[in-house]
Structure formats: structure tokens, C-alpha cells
Amino acid sequence: MIRAHVLCCGGTGCTSSGSPKIQETFTSEIQKQGLSDEIRVVQTGCFGLCALGPVVIVYPDGTFYSHVTVEDVPEIVEEHLLKGRVVERLVYNEVAAGTAQSDMGEAHASLNDTTFYKSQQRLALRNCGVINPENIDEYIAMDGYRALGKVLTEMTPDEVISTILDSGLRGRGGAGFPTGLKWKFASGNRGKVQKYVCCNADEGDPGAFMDRSVLEGDPHAVIEAMAIAGYAIGADQGYIYVRAEYPIAVKRLQIAIAQAKEYGLLGKDIFGTGFNFDLDIRLGAGAFVCGEETALMTSIEGKRGEPRPRPPFPAVKGLFGQPTILNNVETYANIPQIILNGAEWFSSIGTEKSKGTKVFALGGKIRHTGLVEVPMGTTLRHIIEEIGGGIPNGKKFKAAQTGGPSGGCIPAHLIDTPIDYESLQAIGSMMGSGGLIVMDEDNCMVDIARFFLEFTVDESCGKCTPCRVGTRRLLEILDKIISGNGEMEDLDRLEELANYIKSASLCGLGQTAPNPVLSTLRYFRDEYIAHIVDKRCPAGVCKKLISYKIDPEKCIGCGMCAKNCPADAIHKTSYVAPGHKLPSMEIDTAKCVKCGACMDSCKKIQAISKG
């Protein structure tokens, strides 16, 4: 009889830090101790605390081990699994601190007690890190495919659509269009015309990885939801468009689809109801624009991934010219639970106009890099300070960037903004797919705007002029400012051009590309002005505007800086400061590449400054 489960995270983050080998070692060590009949090793999807990976959780206690190495495994097996002693040194410290004697006995370092998990509400991620994504039976145990059974046997397609409409679910890919409405538009002429159900898994925003995690951790939820969508609009074929850069997600989807077909949950006559639905995967080649719905469908058709004007909307004329619905991975992941628990349950979560939860990929200057899912309306402060654990190294919060290259920055004074579609839009940002990049005082906002703009310039497909040429001109102006050649008129030029691009571009990529520039101009204009007027980068990031200097009075002449300088720009002078034995060093600013290596090497003496 199995008495404990060892869950090893098999998400992309933990896999790249060696979790497959750890899992193997667990299996062999458990065998060695003769515990194979008592303990099961399970590979799961992402737990969310990616910064602490590789992550291992032992149930039933829920003990949370972080940064596990292969060498740690024999100790965990012998101490914890055999002798029942938690290996404290590997337990994530916040959990360890919470380990206390309670009236339930030793409250063993449980994951669920951490602030990271306590204030989350996991709907889309509910099975991630809990079940083995490569085992359909575990999904079924968590009520999997029960929603599909329910719609096929108890509900009419119109009832399904009205349930989704009533739930208030909106697209999680960025724009926030009501999902039920999308389905309704595509629902006419059921059975008379060929229709398609598509899933947008072309997650491209820098810093966003929630769709990948859902596909890796709970692929069947997406498959089930797509079959439900197929029933609702009258489609018998679906396509998942996923980027080829997500090999683990693709592999788990393939396994999941094969298992669903074997069980008859995909294919002909599902549950004997006469409903047919088949699913195929299409791999994207990593073009950002293919996340735009019309470009995505053009790409599935085998053509070059370029957007086309709307209308006609996909619901009328989509894939192969037929009515099509396209939803994001996270949107689908919510569907089965809405069907099972009802529209009312779902709409009770969140705010008035934004229902349910949203998954955010926390990144940047934050302690708990990873995935979190919170009810809509949770404040940014709560996500960053409580769940995210705050900013490391005692730095100050400066801004958060949401929505990736299409979104904007939220400055520190708006940190109490509730996160929902409308509130974010009102302050010049957007929900986007849910990337949330945290920035501290060391980040230069002009540089951030430039970073995202460079991304969109690279990724612009080139079909329409405002986006192709306009974004490039924007970037050139930013480059001019960053290199110290900016003039005050450039700020007006930026704004004027940005608004032209927004209003005249063909698709969402161009229409939102100027957002990072506009929002940083709105909230951090003083930084732009510092670059232009004072020729100074306040955060000390823009290389052309900073210089390194050695204080000859402090320098002890050890020469560590010269040794570390890759450009050979540091030399000895003839000056020996009073009280010092060796002559001080000097930087040749003409040769300096401003890498900062000298400053890092002088941490003890602190004779080198940046300005």
C-alpha cells in the first residue's frame, strides 16, 4: 500500500536545472531502501515557485524541498521517507519558519501554509504540480472529462454558451473579450458548415510562461475544454497552435491527445452521443506576430504568418475561410470547472467586470520568481509584497510592467491598483497575457521602453507601414536620447508618432507596440528629461551616459580592477595617496567599455564610483 507520494516538478524551469535526474535518483534510492511498495515517485507540472527549483514535494505531509540536488536525494529518502525526519536544511526557509507545534502535532513544513500559496486561488493551475500530466487517469481522478460528459449528455450547445456567457469569463490572452460572446458569434448554422476550434498557445511576451505551464502541468484540461467548445459551436476539428520552443509542452500534449483518443474522449461518437471531435497540434516557428489571431490562422493554413484586416472576424470567416473560435490556453483551462461548478460560482470570484482569477508570471526584481494565480481585483501591492516576497537586496520598488511589449508600466504610487482589465487600461497598461516584470531603482525606464520596442521592431511582420516603419523610427529616437543626443522636441515627436502607430496599424502588434513608450513617458518623464537635459542616466544603466572613476585618495593600488578590465583601460599612475604604499590606478575613459567589472572587483575598498 502506498503511504507517501514524492512529487518532482517536471516543468521547464525545474527540468533545465536537473529535475529528471533527481526523479531517477529518487526511484533508485527508494528501491535501495526497499520502500518501492510504499512510496510513489510522480512527475508533475509546475508548482509555481520556479526561483526555488528544482522543487520536490512529499505528501501526505506536503513538505516542500527547494533547490534539491541529486546528492541530496539519498538523505531525503533515508531521513524523511524511511525515518520520518524532515531534512530541515532543504526545506524552503519561509516554510521552515512556519513549522510550529500546533494542536495537530508537528505542522510539518507544509507548502500550503506559505504566504506564497495561501493568498492564491488556483483555478487554471489547480492541477499543476498536483497530478502527473502524462497520466490521463490522474486527470480523471480530479474530475477530469466529467464536464465534457455533462455537456454532451445533459446540456444543449446553447446552454453551454449561455453558461460561459453568464460566468463572465473573458479572454486571458490579453484583450479580454468575453469568451461566451465569441462562441455565440460562431454558433450559427451548426452541422451545416465546417467549423474549427483553435487554441492559441503561441505565448510570446517576454517574461510570460503561464500557458506553457498549463500545457506542461495539465494538458488534458485544455483538450477537454476544446472538445466542449467544439460541441458548443458545432465544430468537429480543433487545432492547438503551440510554439516549437516549448518542447516539453508539445510532448505532453502529444501524449495527452493520444491517451484521450485511446479512451475515446476524442474521436468519433464520444460517450456514445454521436458527437465527434478531433484535435491536432500545429507548431509555430516562434514569430511573435503569430500570437495575433488572424496571423495564427494564416500560419495554420501553411502560409506566411501575417495578419489580415478584421472584419471579417474569425467567428464568420476564420481558419480555411470557415467560422472559427480561437481562445487562449488559460481561458480554456477555466472552462471545465465553470461547467462543473456553474456560472454563478465563477462569477462570484473577482470584480464586477473581471470575473475569476488570473495567472501571472512574476519576474524581474522579485524574490519569488514564478507563477501565481490570484482572484481578479487583487492589488499589485499584494502580489508583489506578499506573494512575491518583495524586492530582494533591500532595493526600492520602482515600477511593474504588465502586458509585455503591448503593455505599460505601473509606477510605485499606483501600487494599490486592483488588477483587472479596466483598472489596468485606465492607468495606461493592460492585462496582456499576464507577464509581470518587477523593476527596482536600478532599472532605467527609458532603457526598459527601448528594450520592449526593440522587441516589437524585430517582431513586426512588415505587412503594414505604420508598424514596420513607425516602430523603427520610435526606436531611433529612443537610441538618440539614450546616447545623450536627445532634444526636448524628441519627446513630442515620440508621442505624436506613437499615437499614429496606435491608430493606423493593421493588427494588435502595431496597435499596442507604442504602449511601453507612452506609459513610461507618462509616469517617468523626469527620467527622459534627465537623459536629454542633464545628459545623465539616473539609474546608471545607459552606458553612453555613465562613466567610471577611481578615487585616487581611496585607491590602495592593488590592481584588481586592472586585472579584471576586459578592455585594458586601467593603468597605474605615479600618485601615491598619503598613508598608502602603492600608486593609485586610473581609468582611460576613451578605452572604457563601461562593463562595471572594475567596480565589482573593488567592492571591499569602494574606490570606484559610477556617475
Next chain:
Amino acid sequence: MKSLAELAEIRERMKDKIALREGNNEIRIVVGMATCGIAAGARPVLNAFVEGVNAQGLEDHVTVTQTGCIGICQYEPVVEVFQAGKDKVTYVKMTAEKAARVISEHIKGGKVVEEYTITYAKKA
């Protein structure tokens, strides 16, 4: 699979296997598994509890887990039962057979098996 009944069957069969991960904590049975415990035969006791809880269909409410040395090595194998709002019960010198009785009378029936407890052992 052609019917909802088959789906339900898989769900029921698998549910027990997943239940461990849901942290059901109404009752916690903790078996002392330090060197002293293992030497005194705690492993068959632990297994007996795990099997007994599952056999009686109690896995939704009861968690069986282990701990290190409690400090009363002469009484090993020691098993403690925690239940919210009730005093902790400490069973001593446990065996697989005694475990079966604890499950049916205490865990299921709510009546502590007095003669296995430490208070009883100390008096005797």
C-alpha cells in the same frame, strides 16, 4: 471508453491514489520512525495503519505520516493520534494487530483504546 459509467469507474479507482496529495487533516496518525522506532518494529505498524485506513475507506479524513524520535524510546513503537479540538492520544508498544484495533475502535468508532495508551502503560 463508451460511457460515463466507465469514466466514473476510473475516477473512483484513481481517487484513492490521489487523495494523499490533498492534505486531509481531520485526523493525523503519526508513527515514530526514528532508529529506536524502526528497531522496535515501527515499519509494520506504519504499513498496517496505511493499509487499515485505506481498507476502511477513511483516507478522506485521515492522514498517516511519520515523525522522528519522540523521546520515549523504551515505549517504541509509539503512535500518536491528533484530532482537532481533542487531546492528543499516545499509543505505545504498538504492533500491526494493535493498529487494526485502534483504527476500528478509535479512528472509526471515536473510542480511545485505553489499554494501549501511555497513561495505561505507566500505571501498569
